[in-house]
Amino acid sequence: MLVVPIAFVSDHLETLFELDHEYGKLAKEKGIEQYEVMEGLNDSELFAESLAQLVLQKIGQNESKSATV
Numbered sequence: 001m002l003v004v005p006i007a008f009v010s011d012h013l014e015t016l017f018e019l020d021h022e023y024g025k026l027a028k029e030k031g032i033e034q035y036e037v038m039e040g041l042n043d044s045e046l047f048a049e050s051l052a053q054l055v056l057q058k059i060g061q062n063e064s065k066s067a068t069v
Contacts, residue, residue, distance in 0.1 A: 001027060003037045009051070011040040 003023070007015050019037045027035040041047040 001032050001035050003035070005037065005040050009040070009047070010042045 003019055005011075005015055005019055016037070024035050024037075
């Protein structure tokens with residue numbers, strides 16, 4: 001099982017602890033043989049640009065305008 005933490009846009013200590021330790025233990029108890037937690041998307045330029053576009057779409061801005069991220 002691969003877990004992708006999207007609760008925050010960057011790695012967050014509390015979330016990583018919960019995913020690594022608490023949910024890792026639960027996965028093992030439930031018979032999951034391989035449990036991995038991926039790094040957060042952090043400073044991915046594509047992720048930041050995608051978030052900016054979603055915000056602009058929600059507030060009704062023209063998508064062709066560039067956003068400062």
